[in-house]
Amino acid sequence: MWPDTAKSHQLSPPVSQYGAGISACSVVDGEYKSFTLQNVPGFTLWLLGCNHFRGAAVNYSTLLLEDGPGLLYVGAREAIYKLDTSNISDTSISLSLEWAASAEQKRQCLSKGKNNQTECYNHVRFLDRYNDTHMYTCGTHAFRPRCAYIDVARFTFVRFEEGKEKCPYDPTKGYTGFIIDGEMYSASQYEFRNIPDIRRNFPFPNLRTDNSPTSWLLDFVGSALLRESINSSIGDDDKLYFFFTERNTEPTAYSSQTKVARVARVCKGDIGGQRSLQRKWTSFLKARLVCAIPDYELYFNVFTFLRFTSHHSHFILFLTARRNVKMSAVCQYSFRDVQTAFDGPYMELQDTKWREYTGTVPEPRPGSCITDQHRALLINSSRDLPDNVLNFTQRHALMSRQIQPVGGRPVLLQRSADYTKIAVKQVVGLDGRVYDMLFIGTDEGWLHRAVKISDRVHIIEELQLFEEKQPINNMVISQKQNRIYVSAASGVVQVPLSSCERYTSCYDCVFARDPFCGWDGRACAEIAAYANRSSLIQDVQMGSRGCTNITSDGFVMHRTRAVMAGDDMLLQCEIRSNLATPHWTLNGQVMLGYGVDFGYRTGTDGLLIIGAQNQQSGHYRCYAVENGVWVPVRSYMVRVQPVPPPASHLSGSPTALPETMYISLVAVLGGLCLVLTVVLLYVSFCARNSPSARKYSQQALSITTATERKRSSHFELKTISSHCNGRTEGRSRAMSRDGEFLQIIPADIQTTPSKEPPPAPPLPMPPPLPASEYANGLSATLPSVLRKMNGNSYVLLRQTDSEMTSPLYHSFTEELNRILEKRKHTQLDIQPDESSV
Template identity: 90%
Template sequence: EKGILGVPWLICGLILPSLISLAHPSLRLLGCNHFRGAAVNYSTLLLEDGPGLLYVGAREAIYKLDTSNISDTSISLSLEWAASAEQKRQCLSKGKNNQTECYNHVRFLDRYNDTHMYTCGTHAFRPRCAYIDVARFTFVRFEEGKEKCPYDPTKGYTGFIIDGEMYSASQYEFRNIPDIRRNFPFPNLRTDNSPTSWLLESDFVGSALLRESINSSIGDDDKLYFFFTERNTEPTAYSSQTKVARVARVCKGDIGGQRSLQRKWTSFLKARLVCAIPDYELYFNVLRNIFVVEGSSVHDSVLYGVFGLEWRNVKMSAVCQYSFRDVQTAFDGPYMELQDTKWREYTGTVPEPRPGSCITDQHRALLINSSRDLPDNVLNFTQRHALMSRQIQPVGGRPVLLQRSADYTKIAVKQVVGLDGRVYDMLFIGTDEGWLHRAVKISDRVHIIEELQLFEEKQPINNMVISQKQNRIYVSAASGVVQVPLSSCERYTSCYDCVFARDPFCGWDGRACTTVVFNNRHLHIRLPQSKSFVMHRTRAVMAGDDMLLQCEIRSNLATPHWTLNGQVMLGYGVDFGYRTGTDGLLIIGAQNQQSGHYRCYAVENGVWVPVRSYMVRVQPVPPPASHLSGKQLLSPPPALLPFRPQLQTYRHMEAMYISLVAVLGGLCLVLTVVLLYVSFCARNSPSARKYSQQALSITTATERKRSSHFELKTISSHCNGRTEGRSRAMSRDGEFLQIIPADIQTTPSKEPPPAPPLPMPPPLPASEYANGLSATLPSVLRKMNGNSYVLLRQTDSEMTSPLYHSFTEELNRILEKRKHTQLDIQPDESSV
């Protein structure tokens, strides 16, 4: 999809995306910084905006970069962390891939305390974790990591450290058992793996902490949310829905049960996230990434999720927005229960206090101060009823953005205050091919402002973080990290582009499009009153021919409108004589009344912006005329008549064939009589006998090649820049008939002459072939009426030229390339 304001800009508008692979490797994208170390697969990002540091976890390495310029290698640091050769050998012996899996892929990187960071890696299918001294940027201690990091580098994983507590969710161990864990401090907690498993082949994509204890009137606890896709066991209307998107919730203060659910979550609940287009029964069941935008309160917070289809061969993505108020409503609603291997809504009595809820003042009034004080009936109910019945619908009931040509992988959101005082959500969405879509949410819709190609080679976006301080976004992929500005207002060269881009970062100050700076100075947005520069062209076309007037509308939100001599052109289709499209106006079978002044406008929000202007002249078709031996053909064959679409019927085609066959037969008869007469005179004339000896050698040499085969060809007198003086013909209006003997054996024709091709469009100027192909046409082709071709040949089937067999294909290819010619003496450009 193109950007709202223009062509699909390569990042910072340097060159077209299709040409990026042709650029020199040293060419850097304007306004952006790149980083690529010795490692690959840059998957983990930790941004510390205060000190201006960006930590990057890659394969067997960790990097420390300066956020102001990640390309500055003079201040960047690297920390190697590779698996040993013995560990890699053991990984290979387990049947793992030594090209991808038998390395140490850094999966976790977070701040542990003021002086240290904590990191975990797959370590060639034997996970390890380590502490890093931030000041010296060195490892200080290693420890076992199989309970904190997945073995497989491709498994979904999420985790964070908050208040000295580590939480993670993934498919752990060789059995790939999904789990949500509190790794430290003691007591460690995990999900229950009972027959009513809380998690089923879950693939985790993200997590978040929402502090509900702050200013809580009921003494509520903070809550942890985990987002994932898992195997669906619920009854659905479509059997193809084998997966479902989920959100799970646990309480931060949960420490497990006393007798039931020991060292297990007592507050685990999960609900379904629905992202679908109900009208088309299109369900996006695969959750790929999430981003939580925290509001002034928990209920004001929103969640953006990137979803995909279950069908891997279909590229389509959707972005859905959810309110945490609706999430809370789902967790406060009815439960589901497994009855006879089927999930149904539970209609029985719910015990008190409510299962799955966090400890509040209501619990404390009942002397329940922690999860270990919860009654066994409450814990047993929680164990069997972890699934909620109420589904979480997106805001507006449908996706805010639907993308048919890309698979979205990551999303990041930043809230921006526009000049109108409203708060807008700016969305930065990464694709599976290394593109970044920058979009803005206005009301209930999301508009893509631009697409940026960040990497030369196609590769999925692995991670993204936004720096509030630097006003930049940092994007990582397999080949490196890119630092991208959140906006590039200087890219918009006119007020129309600046305003219609709908970029809340940008505003028109009367002279240029500038970045909005919120201070005492007030920026005014206004539309220019002067007319913008419009490209003007002159075009000419023969009557009855088609012509395309190009007009590229650079905005996806604008629609093209055309006027003819100041009148708006309405209607569409052949009946109206034209068709409109995103790339221009197609005039069909041009007629004289279609001459005039055409203007193309881009109409958006009621504003008409002129884009292109054309002066079109429709030229009448000249009457055809031909001569043969000084005698005018009273009824020229239909193939010589100019083509008119409304006369092309079966009856005229039949008449054309009959006329051509009659002409051919007549010519053959005349030529036979002439040859017999010449032969008789040559045998009885004394002068002929005088030259017979001189011509004997020539006759002997050429006798084998003599033939009764002839071509009737209509060519232009200026076709090759000269006329052939030996041709027996008379010229009229620049055209003549020419009789040319062929060089094949004298064998009577065994097949009737082939039917001529269909009549072709009106003539080109006699000075050249269409598109300048005169030098490349095969010898069996000759011009007729400018750009129509006819082939009349008597020949032996065994000696037919290969070009003759391919004539139809050759002609079709030439005519497919033929463009409408310029008929003005000094036109602006060819009428393509």
């Protein structure tokens, strides 16, 4: 079974939904707020606590959060900002530090053929704390990287230095790095002609990855330190882990798989070899991470750690498939499995193919960190390692055992979405369980807020953070402020980790399955605000228990609708939860079946009654069914009115006038035909008496006949079919046959002007609606009684509503057109796939 995800679509304006829904932060009157669209026309504004920062710069890509003092440092293009985490919109206390490349450096960048709109700037790629008084930062500096020290107290630069070994030239290249214990580690493709590698930049001795026989590294996505020396019984060393994508070189189950995900490990205490691998990593090993679904193996886009404080830590990785498919997945791995892979067999390159090495492994084990076992052999550092061990490590850096995800599959799979960033926070629910909250950014500026329940992920809601589509660059979570800070090209947004007040009922609150929220009997509130939580209701595991079952529709909207017999009617029912399905009842009986034979069609937006009959009058109720719970949404009282008898007087009939006009027109044309026949006979008679006249008349007759034949092919009398309400097409067919006599009239014959202009030709029948255009949540094709007029507009005859003066009234055309406009990017799916957005 695939992960429990929501199927959602961006609407205009954005919609807030319960269960799994859509919301948005938008600027309103200078404040950052969220739009919420209710079932009734109009909008309600809810203050979500969203704050926005946008300085003079663009491309806000680097975030450094210092939760203690409440500061957020933001690296952008040619600027660094210092913001207050309580309110990043407060410009009175924010500081900025400009750091632009010189005009001369930009000219040199342009002379190298680089883009002066994007590349020939100083993009801040690295920003971290160096010590108690200073920060360290690096930027691309118009394709000539520079680094600098920043005085934290004064927020000024104090020293600049060369950065080409610490920062990539290209602002789009994958890059990761951090400073730990005064040591800087980074991984990237530094110079644009170099192979990417992992480096220790300072202090001395500097280390880098040994040159590989093949260009294996492609793109780094993340790195982290795991403290394994603390309370170690074997005197183990701390280890650094780097996550990246590389070209596939070993056999794979998917022949077209060209890229794979890797994790590499180096020891923090590694200082290189004495003779072999001088100033190179002696402990570098790498292993393959597998995150596969049928027909696809995914590779890295970005990653984050979930827990990394013990030997049994877990981390979550985010991977993306890009083989002509827009798809993302989240896989979770255990460090115990990672250690098992690095302790397993090695791979060896034999005749240009990688195979598992089955020979003798030297001692001490190649690629391992210095432990008490090494010290017992008088090997106190990597420089004391034997050359045979170093040579083996150099040729056998790839491990044979692949690392499978926890559970053997992704915990989340999302189609039609490219994930760009992820952040994780652990929350304790009312049931005492620890839940992993996932905050996932997309390439279009959306934030998916989700919770991991057992072995699957439930998406609680989707937040549209930016008006324009843009990838989310970075995210950090403030434990102190209970906020998440999200950066993109246009700015930084401060969003609360939860917004319980948006859920307006017990079912809204419980269906959301949000570990932050609980129902207190009157409102949905954060459980952290309650010292006594015994009265709160929450059900993260099932999302259905605790609320009183609703069986009546006393709290829903009631409407009265009337329709003429034989016509169609749409009863709208907007289901706010993407995980709920609509169910209808008529006079208390569940409506089963689907299609014309049953007289109605159901969809995600409403119930379409087809060719209404008297027995279809009654009380209709729409329910949102989720997790086995029926929640009433709308109620309709429908009356089917009989068709009034047609008028008996011919002049009063709406079809009498057109038929009279057609008969008159045929009579006039018949007279013209008679005159033309006489003229032709006269010409023929004259031709018999005069040879020259006979020759001329024959040519004229030939030309006239040819012209008439050619032009008559463009004349065709068409009429509008009148089978809209069950009428026959006999009249239409008769008129088409009569129209054959009209085709003999040339277009350029000059006749005596009539006092009245001739009637306009009837409009042709509109083409049938293709299935691809029909995406309004109803059926695959519309009934014949509907008429497509312009684009997605439809008309239906003789539909009335007793509430036409009510602001809730919408004609069938308006309702259906609004649904089509809202769903125009949605593919029809009667049974929505919960694994897709």
